[in-house]
Amino acid sequence: xxxxxxxxALGRLAGPRVRLFQREARLGYLLLAPALLxxxxxxxxxxxxxxxxxxxxxxxxxxxxxxxxxxxxFERGDTVFIQSFVNTISYTAITTVFKLFLGMVMALLLxxxxxxQRFFRAALLLPWIIPSVLSTLAWRWMFDPTxxxxxxxxxxxxxxxxxxxxxxxxxxxxxxxxxVNVWRGTPFYGIAFLAGLQTIPQDLYEAARxxxxxxxxxxxxxxxxxxxxxxxxxxxxxxxLTFGDFTLPYVLTNGAPFNSxxxxxxxxxxxxxxxxxxxxxxxxxxxxFPLLSAIVFGVMVxxxxxx
Amino acid sequence: xxxxxxxxPVRFGPPRRQVGExxxxxxxxxxxxxxxxxxxxxxxxxxxxxxSIKSNSELLDHTKNPLFxxxxxxxxxxxxxxxxxxxxxxxxxxxxxxxxxxxxxxxxILAGYSLARLRYRGANAIGWGVFVTYLVPPTLxxxxxxxxxxxxxxxxxxxxxxxTYPTFLIPFCTWLLMGYFRGIPRELEEAALxxxxxxxxxxxxVVIPLALPGILSAGMFAFTLSxxxxxxxxxxxNDTVVKTVPVGxxxxxxxxDEFFWGELMAAALLGSVPVAILYxxxxxxxxxxxxxxxxxx
Numbered sequence: 203x204x205x206x207x208x209x210x211a212l213g214r215l216a217g218p219r220v221r222l223f224q225r226e227a228r229l230g231y232l233l234l235a236p237a238l239l240x241x242x243x244x245x246x247x248x249x250x251x252x253x254x255x256x257x258x259x260x261x262x263x264x265x266x267x268x269x270x271x272x273x274x275x276f277e278r279g280d281t282v283f284i285q286s287f288v289n290t291i292s293y294t295a296i297t298t299v300f301k302l303f304l305g306m307v308m309a310l311l312l313x314x315x316x317x318x319q320r321f322f323r324a325a326l327l328l329p330w331i332i333p334s335v336l337s338t339l340a341w342r343w344m345f346d347p348t349x350x351x352x353x354x355x356x357x358x359x360x361x362x363x364x365x366x367x368x369x370x371x372x373x374x375x376x377x378x379x380x381x382v383n384v385w386r387g388t389p390f391y392g393i394a395f396l397a398g399l400q401t402i403p404q405d406l407y408e409a410a411r412x413x414x415x416x417x418x419x420x421x422x423x424x425x426x427x428x429x430x431x432x433x434x435x436x437x438x439x440x441x442x443l444t445f446g447d448f449t450l451p452y453v454l455t456n457g458a459p460f461n462s463x464x465x466x467x468x469x470x471x472x473x474x475x476x477x478x479x480x481x482x483x484x485x486x487x488x489x490x491f492p493l494l495s496a497i498v499f500g501v502m503v504x505x506x507x508x509x
Numbered sequence: 510x511x512x513x514x515x516x517x518p519v520r521f522g523p524p525r526r527q528v529g530e531x532x533x534x535x536x537x538x539x540x541x542x543x544x545x546x547x548x549x550x551x552x553x554x555x556x557x558x559x560x561s562i563k564s565n566s567e568l569l570d571h572t573k574n575p576l577f578x579x580x581x582x583x584x585x586x587x588x589x590x591x592x593x594x595x596x597x598x599x600x601x602x603x604x605x606x607x608x609x610x611x612x613x614x615x616x617x618i619l620a621g622y623s624l625a626r627l628r629y630r631g632a633n634a635i636g637w638g639v640f641v642t643y644l645v646p647p648t649l650x651x652x653x654x655x656x657x658x659x660x661x662x663x664x665x666x667x668x669x670x671x672x673t674y675p676t677f678l679i680p681f682c683t684w685l686l687m688g689y690f691r692g693i694p695r696e697l698e699e700a701a702l703x704x705x706x707x708x709x710x711x712x713x714x715v716v717i718p719l720a721l722p723g724i725l726s727a728g729m730f731a732f733t734l735s736x737x738x739x740x741x742x743x744x745x746x747n748d749t750v751v752k753t754v755p756v757g758x759x760x761x762x763x764x765x766d767e768f769f770w771g772e773l774m775a776a777a778l779l780g781s782v783p784v785a786i787l788y789x790x791x792x793x794x795x796x797x798x799x800x801x802x803x804x805x806x
Binding site for chain 2: 389397443483487490
């Protein structure tokens, strides 16, 4: 008896609720429409078009025809392509490790109480917000072969007699790229971690202190697990941005010396825009896609793992 | 921060020696590392500034200490304004950044609200779909995108950038705002509905005002990225009068192997000013917005 009345009552409720759901659906799709339309026209379509380009022999102003996987075959024999492939991966991997470590140090420092905190927080964020073309130009000037201020300090500080040919040698040029990338990227990690640190309830630390946990133990068992969601997001965004970084390598070296510091993006630009072989350029930049997907999947698996 | 400080037990008159030790501990644990970080962070900006006010002869003089300037002058700035199109590039950058930020914000607010608050079939899948567009960054798209822009006859047109920048702004802004919208209690919105407001009115009058810090944060993020964007602008804008600051500076202040360092650094400094001002006012919002998105999203 009681159940029937309840069911009847539920049935009466269900009517308007379903209508409400339908209205919500219509409004939901309507509100999504502008964003989806933009993304379809300017992401999905060019992406598919890029796949098509990569299997044709198009050049600038010339619509090519289908040639199968010839462009990818070409890549296999192209030493600069292989070099830039390796560079892209080491550029991303090595800088990410440094940015992660230095960003964590920066966040822990900024989470302390000290005078003029607001100033330091804003100042340390600067490299990340300044257009990277402009800050990279400043670094290029600092690494200038004849007027490098870094070398001036090195020589006058008697650290070395000649200084370092930062951008002129194969080995140091890639390292210079990484230094500038770490300089630019660390603040993003630092500020995101700082934001995460400030959401951790203080009583967790107090409880741990009462139980006699050392600073390191507190960091390991409270800070790191609590930062996991922030860590996931920051790592994802940063690896994707670093992987596809074009501006910094283009402005600092653009492949010099001897095409040794090209990354996939600058090499695709050199071939596609500089050389006019759009289809080969498209094939080069498409290589980023499986790599990015693998990285993103990897980060998700590692960091989503429940404790 | 203030709360945690106040919550700490107050110590009455520790022995003097202990104060000294605590200070020395903090000196090595906090003050010196902060100073090192700040120095490395800010040195390139100091170098920009000092270079921009040097004369060419002083710039290229090996015998003098390069860290200081002997005869500061504003010749580089004057040249930048009179002999190049720098002012025009700044206007172009501002138009493009403001317009693409507005487009992205409107799209992201609507989409974020829809994905966070309304229940309908496919919402989850579409939410993921928006996020997945992050896997196709501009570096992957710029060559086919050039074809699309050519088909639309938008080369050397502001619209080519205003329409393409949102592709990398909308995913992040939507995701950040979804976190924000989820954090606003449903009861507030339901109360408005009970009072006879429509869903759209509830969104405009209740949810969006409450999400304003998040919107501000997303807007700063979008403005920063579009102000500094380089690749699309480099490919799509070839006429000197339509270039943005980054493209104009790289294309026209570097002639082959000749770098006009004084003017370059003056331009770098001036081009950084708008975003630096923005952040000096709103850095707290930005940090707060990032947390909300990261923790709740």
